[in-house]
Structures are given as C-alpha cells and as structure tokens.
Amino acid sequence: xxxxxxxxxxxxxxxxxxxxxxxxxxxxxxxxxxxxxxxxxxxxxxxxxxxxxxxxxxxxxxxxxxxxxxxxxxxxxxxxxxxxxxxxxxxxxxxxxxxxxxxxxxxxxxxxxxxxxxxxxxxxxxxxxxxxxxxxxxxxxxxxxxxxxxxxxxxxxxxxxxxxxxxxxxxxxxxxxxxxxxxxxxxxxxxxxxxxxxxxxxxxxxxxxxxxxxxxxxxxxxxxxxxxxxxxxxxxxxxxxxxxxxxxxxxxxxxxxxxxxxxxxxxxxxxxxxxxxxxxxxxxxxx
Numbered sequence: 001x002x003x004x005x006x007x008x009x010x011x012x013x014x015x016x017x018x019x020x021x022x023x024x025x026x027x028x029x030x031x032x033x034x035x036x037x038x039x040x041x042x043x044x045x046x047x048x049x050x051x052x053x054x055x056x057x058x059x060x061x062x063x064x065x066x067x068x069x070x071x072x073x074x075x076x077x078x079x080x081x082x083x084x085x086x087x088x089x090x091x092x093x094x095x096x097x098x099x100x101x102x103x104x105x106x107x108x109x110x111x112x113x114x115x116x117x118x119x120x121x122x123x124x125x126x127x128x129x130x131x132x133x134x135x136x137x138x139x140x141x142x143x144x145x146x147x148x149x150x151x152x153x154x155x156x157x158x159x160x161x162x163x164x165x166x167x168x169x170x171x172x173x174x175x176x177x178x179x180x181x182x183x184x185x186x187x188x189x190x191x192x193x194x195x196x197x198x199x200x201x202x203x204x205x206x207x208x209x210x211x212x213x214x215x216x217x218x219x220x221x222x223x224x225x226x227x228x229x230x231x232x233x234x235x236x237x238x239x240x241x242x243x244x245x246x247x248x249x250x251x252x253x254x255x256x257x258x259x260x261x262x263x264x265x266x267x268x269x270x271x272x273x274x275x276x277x278x279x280x281x282x283x284x285x286x287x
Contacts, residue, residue, distance in 0.1 A: 001058070001059060001060040001061070001062065002060065002062045002063070002064070003055050003060045003062070003063050003064075004064040004065075004066050005048075005051050005063070005064075005065065005066065006043075006065075006066050006067055007042065007043055007045075007048045007067055007068045007070065007076070007077070007080060008041060008042045008069075008070070008076065009023075009040045009041045009063060009067075010023070010038070010041055010073075011038060011040060011041075011069055011118070012039075012040040012069075012215060013038060013039055013098075014034075014035040014038050014067075014200075014202050015123075015205075016035070016199065017032060017123075017162060017165070017193055017194070017196070017198040017199060017200075017201050018196070018199055019033075019034045019196040019197060019198035019199035020034060020068055021035070021037045021038050021039065021146060022037065022165045022197075022199075023037075024038075024039040025037045031203070033198060033199060033200045033202070033203050034200070035197060035199050035200050036200055037105050037265075040073075042073070042076050042083075043182065043214065043280045045076065045079040045080045045083060046078055048228065049080065049083040049084070049087075051086070052080075052083070052084055052087075052089065052091070055090050055091075055124075056087070056091075056118075057151070058124075058217070059244055061090060061091055061092050061093070062091075062092050063091050063093045063094070063114075064077045064093075064095075064248065065093060065094065065095040065096070065242050066096075066197075067095070067096060067098060067100070069096055069097065069098060069101065070095040070096055070097065070127075070142035071096070071097035071098075071101055071102050071110070071285055072097070072098070073108060077095075077106075077110075077111060078106070080113075081109045081110060081112070081113035081115075082109070082113075084113040084114060084126070085109075085112050085113050089094060090114065091113070091114030092116050093113065093114045093115045093116060093117070094115075094117040094118075094119065094158075095110075095115050095118060095119070096118070096119040096120075096121070097099060097120055097121070098120070098121050099121065099122050099141060099143055099147075100141045100146075101119070102146060102150065104149050104153075105147065107150060108153060110153075110155065111153050111154050111155055111247040114134050115155060116154075116155060117156045117187070118150060118155055118156070118157055118158065119158045119160060120157055120158065120160060120185075121160055121161050122143060122159050122160060122161055123160065123161060123162045123165075124161065124162060124165060124172075124176055125143055125175070125179040126172055126174060126175060126176070127227075127237055129165050129167055129168065130171060131207070143179075143183070144182075144183060147159070147185060148181055151283030156185075156186040156187065156263075157185045157186065157187075158184040158185060158186065158188065158189070159180060159183060159188050159189070160188075160189045160191065161176055161180060161188070161189070161190055161191065162191045162192070162193050162214035162240060162282070163176065163190060163191065163192050163193065163239050163243045164192050164193035164228055164229055164230070164231050164234065164236070164239035164243075165166075165193050165231065166193075166231055166232055167225075167232055167235060168231035168232075168233065168239065169231070169233045170195075170234065170238075172240050173234075173239070173246075177229050177242075177246045177249070178202065178231065180246075180250060181249075181253060181255070183189065183249060184253075184255050184256055184259055186259065186260065186263060188250055190243050190247050190250070191221055191243070192221065192226075192228035192229070192230060192236075192240055192243050192284075193229045193239070194219055194221070194228050194229060194238055195210070195212055195219075195229050196219060201216065201229065205229060209230070211213060211227065211231070212227065212231065213225070213226075213227040215227035222270035222280055224281045224282065224283050225283045225284075226240070226282065226284070228240055229282070229286065231252075236284065237284050237285060240284055240285060241285060243279060244279075244285075246283070248276055251272055251273075251275070251276050252273070252276050255270050257272065257273070260272060265286075
C-alpha cells in the first residue's frame, strides 16, 4: 500500500522555472507570475499526525510527503518527525529538500522517522546558472559533501537536474552530466527547462515570442510533442537530444548499475536496464 499527503502548500522561494506558487495569486493580470505570490502555508502538525495515524491503522508503510519543500522549517518538520518517532511507526517515507536546506543535524531525526529518500533540488551544479534562475537566498554549499552526508545517514538521495536554462551552453550541459555521473546518486531526474504556465520563464518566453506548446501534453517532459525551451546558445532540439542521451548514459553507467545492485539487488538492476531499452518518441527530433 502507498499513500501521499501534503503537510504544507506553496514555497517561499522564487525560482524562475517553477510555477507552483501561481495557485496563491490574488491578481489575474497577464503580467503576474509565481514569483509574485511566494506564499508558504502549513497545516498544524497536530492535524498532520492524524493522517499518519490513519496510514498506520490501515497498514500503509510507503508514504510520499509531496510538499515542495518538507525539509525547510524545522519547527514544522521536526515536530512531525518527533510525533512519528514517538509512535514508533515503521514508515518508508519520501520527502523533498533543497540541497542547501538539508542540514546535517536534521538527518538523524529524519531517518529515525522513516525518511529513507530525499528528493534534492540541485537543478544545476554551476553557481552562475543557479543564481540566474533566482535560487534566491541559496547558500553556497559543497553539493558533493551534502550528498555524501545524506548517504552516510542511511538516506537515499534523488538528485534533480535541469538542462537548458537561459545561459546554458554545450560546455555547461557536459559539466552537469559529468557532475551527476561522479555524484552517482541512487536516483536521478533529468529535466529540460520548460515554460510552465505561471512561471517567470513562461512570461519571458511570451515576451520573446518563443514558440509555446498548444496543448498541455506539450509541457510534459516525456510526451511525444514535448516542447522545451531553447537557451541563449542552444536550440530546444539540441537540449532535448542531450537530455535523452544523458538519461540513457546515466542509467547504463557501470558505476550506477553496481550501486543499484549492491543496494537493491539484481532484479532492480535488470529492471533499470530493461527501462533504458525503451526509447521515448519525440516529434521535435523526428522519431
């Protein structure tokens, strides 16, 4: 059995690629983006723990905390973790964090509460590109060190990267992929920069008269008619081609496959290899 829940809504940050905060808008002007409504709201931990009580009562152990940033406000998430620990629930939890908000002192508590996976918003290891997309208040951290500390705590990191941000070049694409290969996390997501409606990138794309998807499936990362953004130096097709090849290269890399086999067994490794044989059909790439 599997369950998912939110303990908070929204996000306090203003990343240009993200549209999540558009739900908080109080103005329907065409010039409004998610950056104008960066509201972060929490449910009371006393209410949230009742949801976990319900999961436990029904024998549900696998839980996704779908908050954009669960690991951010310690007064919120540490309180929830303490309540779970007090009840001695045996959960297997997935949660999200920014790489710079995941403090080492939080990890023991998170692990004890059952957080075995942390989805990390790295986006790009290049400081210039990361600042460019308004990772405001982003504290300079050694990403490799943080990931290793997370692993040492017994938590699996899932790294998220974006290809094709405005100043992206072929050299920076290669740098990001090489960084991901060297970091070798148990899970990785590679995305193309997309002008999601409500995001600052969408408003910029409209002002620059860039082509935008005519259907919502065009905003899907894996759809046939996906339509990602170009950068200042690369076409959207070049970026999409790189993304798909990077995904295959990562998941067929021997270091990664050995990691998966050691952590999860031969079947998990074979499942990943089988997955890599499925080529995504891409209208923009002619296949």
